[in-house]
Amino acid sequence: MITVKNLTKIYQVHTRQKNFFLDVFARQYKEIHALNNISFDIGEDELVGFIGPNGAGKTTTLKILSGILYPTSGMVSVMNTTPFEKNIRFLKQIAFVMGQRNQLIWDLSTRDSLQLQKTIYEINDEDFKKNVGELTELLDANDLLDKPVKTLSLGQRMKMELVVGLLHRPKIIFFDEPTIGLDIFSQEAIRNFIKSYQSETKATIILTSHYLEDVKRLAKRLIIIHNGSIVYDGSLSNIVEQYTVEKRVVVTLDKMVNDTELRGIGVPYTLSYPKVTFLIKKGFLPEKIKHITQSLPFSDLTVEDESIEEIIKTFFKEHHGSSHT
Numbered sequence: 001m002i003t004v005k006n007l008t009k010i011y012q013v014h015t016r017q018k019n020f021f022l023d024v025f026a027r028q029y030k031e032i033h034a035l036n037n038i039s040f041d042i043g044e045d046e047l048v049g050f051i052g053p054n055g056a057g058k059t060t061t062l063k064i065l066s067g068i069l070y071p072t073s074g075m076v077s078v079m080n081t082t083p084f085e086k087n088i089r090f091l092k093q094i095a096f097v098m099g100q101r102n103q104l105i106w107d108l109s110t111r112d113s114l115q116l117q118k119t120i121y122e123i124n125d126e127d128f129k130k131n132v133g134e135l136t137e138l139l140d141a142n143d144l145l146d147k148p149v150k151t152l153s154l155g156q157r158m159k160m161e162l163v164v165g166l167l168h169r170p171k172i173i174f175f176d177e178p179t180i181g182l183d184i185f186s187q188e189a190i191r192n193f194i195k196s197y198q199s200e201t202k203a204t205i206i207l208t209s210h211y212l213e214d215v216k217r218l219a220k221r222l223i224i225i226h227n228g229s230i231v232y233d234g235s236l237s238n239i240v241e242q243y244t245v246e247k248r249v250v251v252t253l254d255k256m257v258n259d260t261e262l263r264g265i266g267v268p269y270t271l272s273y274p275k276v277t278f279l280i281k282k283g284f285l286p287e288k289i290k291h292i293t294q295s296l297p298f299s300d301l302t303v304e305d306e307s308i309e310e311i312i313k314t315f316f317k318e319h320h321g322s323s324h325t
């Protein structure tokens, strides 16, 4: 579905000089290497999480994949076409939805923007009605269609962006931070939407987000990019397994026990009776659990993974000596 081989993107940026004449007649340029030789393949109906620190090259990659930008060198093929040739058949089958940029018309209602999309994508009345109905139902947003976009909250606007952006039923979707700035409830609504949309339509999706919960909930495969290079491409569960340092063991106590007994199992721990939580190094887990079951009166015991943020931080620390996410 998507093939990228040795893709490089260098931006030429004009550097201003103090002398006006030099600035105009002998312009100087600086090169920014946004992508250095990246390669990956994405198959049909995959949903891939694409993460990395600010400036890593995520948006640049998505812009190249959707035909907005030309690559400097390398090969890009999406549905067997070259995106920047912008062939109509290709454009009708992709969508690029950005959380930070608005494609809705501010003073008008979403319904007006939808009419525009209908014309651009040559969608017939029947499909139009069906698609709008399905999308608004999935997003629980039927009542928002006729409100002027400028009166909508951020979360409501994002829902409308999705209705407009996906009206033409694209086969491939690039989501660039679709949950940015949203509260946890709206984030959850958007995540649930993406999940159901993907399982219904089997679309191929690349999703970037700084909220790693999005990626954890939605993607089985993760690509991590750093300074324009891919530093990880593999399953999410592998990286979780490999870079989990500690597990969180939560014990629900039957009765209060004293501090020494808890310290005997592990420090640090937090106690909020009846729950006590230990952070235990992965290698010591079997031994510590045995110790807990033998020495503490408890009614429940769960072992939880570290947060995905902690895991990605550990990954960056080990690879690059920093803790970027």
Ligand SMILES: Nc1ncnc2c1ncn2[C@@H]1O[C@H](COP(=O)(O)OP(=O)(O)OP(=O)(O)O)[C@@H](O)[C@H]1O
Pocket: 011, 012, 013, 032, 033, 034, 052, 053, 054, 055, 056, 057, 058, 059, 060, 061
């Ligand atoms: N139009 C442009 N002109 C010049 N440099 C650019 C341009 N767009 C991006 N860059 C630079 O290219 C690099 C990659 O930027 P990009 O926007 O792809 O990163 P990103 O991973 O999407 O970051 P973020 O998480 O902040 O959105 C950065 O160094 C950025 O400053």
Ligand SMILES: [Mg+2]
Pocket: 058, 059, 060, 176
């Ligand atoms: Mg970006």
